Amino acid sequence: MGLVGARPTAIDQMFIPPESFGVKTVSMEMFKPERADAVAYRGPLLHRVLEQLLSDAYWGDLDLLLLDLPPGTGDLAISLGQLIPTSEILVVTTPQIAAAEVAERAGRIAHQMHQRVIGVIENMSAFIGPSCGESTALFGEGGGEETAARLSTLVGADVPLLGKIPFAPELRTGGDSGAPIVAALPESPTALAIKAVADKLIIRDKSLLGVRLGISS
Template structure:
């Protein structure tokens, strides 16, 4: 937090108090505070001094972050929450669910939305690496955890909480549930327009726990065109409905390969997977589940994930990036609003 600011002519001094002396955000804070002051006047001489909070200051900051609450609660589950929560699900692994998640999040953030990304794929967490923050660690304020900021988003992953990056997570039901609740309630997400939750593949403990703790979350199902993948994806959508979550659409990843020479589409993994899933779920649920988009195979999509620069940022002109951006715009356009919400207002007295 900011302790004090001094101004003497063209010299500006800012003193920042860190939560702990070994805070991993030292360099980031120094850089961003300096940049923020220079945006006011580029000719200023800026000095950033870093100190450490006292125990009482850390406790006070935690009280502020919790909004004065002492008990644990999930802010997105509250009746008055305006944050749209999208759970990105798939029936099986290897369909590109995490790649889709990070690109959707980045595209939403680029359009001005306040976006959070929760990597709930406990066993196969890959979101941090795909965003170039594989070695990042969140800052802790007493019992509160600050998500890692990157590319205008807030990101949290169980991979950030492991002592070692190569450590295996071997958890079962109750521990998985506690980990999910901790990342939803003990992380200071702040005021978000959208939270994207990257779920593990299948219909296991984490997906069930999310349905129990966030029944208001809406589900996006990711599949490939292959019939075998599509039939499994239908189960993921059906399970979401069983948890009283609404499925808002289906994304077909690896839909086709566009030949560079001719522009012809080569359907490597077959065709019709997303349409099959959408039709089945629409019939089963009694409401329309649309196909949100078909993302083509593109080597740059894979390279972007490996390099920590998703394709919507690295190559926005590509067909894959445009499709993902269109889907993000469509989902982001369904963002929060006050229509139909009881605000609990009452007149203070007669005029």
């Protein structure tokens, strides 16, 4: 996002997140004195940090608030269910069938916290050759479908596979340089796949206009 070194702007007891490409972003990285400093928090402190990042930031009017959580079933996933009970979960997996087991556990925690699992995304899907257009399954196949099937059985409702994001070196280089692939190469297969997933996520059963985030402390 091109925000390396960016800092939030403090106003009274709140802060305004930095913005890039129309997206407001905040992370613990922005609050560390030095970028190389390590952050090692235990459960209760992690809960408090997440609460502060949610409640002390001035987000303004949002279309969506996305939280990128670490893989697995750790304290942050449980804290999110407690802080925002109405939050919805999007499970990201990879093509390997073995990855479906890990992704299913994340969905299981969400289900136990009474959060709705709205879909699955398969990341690092097949590599599409830039010259020949041929698709090669570098990391296996079927992980996304398997995860969606397992979660559908778990929750007793359809959990769709929202899309497969093709593996592309430009996705990594764009992330490193601060130029998202959807902006730098908008017509590439990877960018089109990402935008197709986004189009599915913005469709809502009812308007969220004026709905408050509803953070429970």
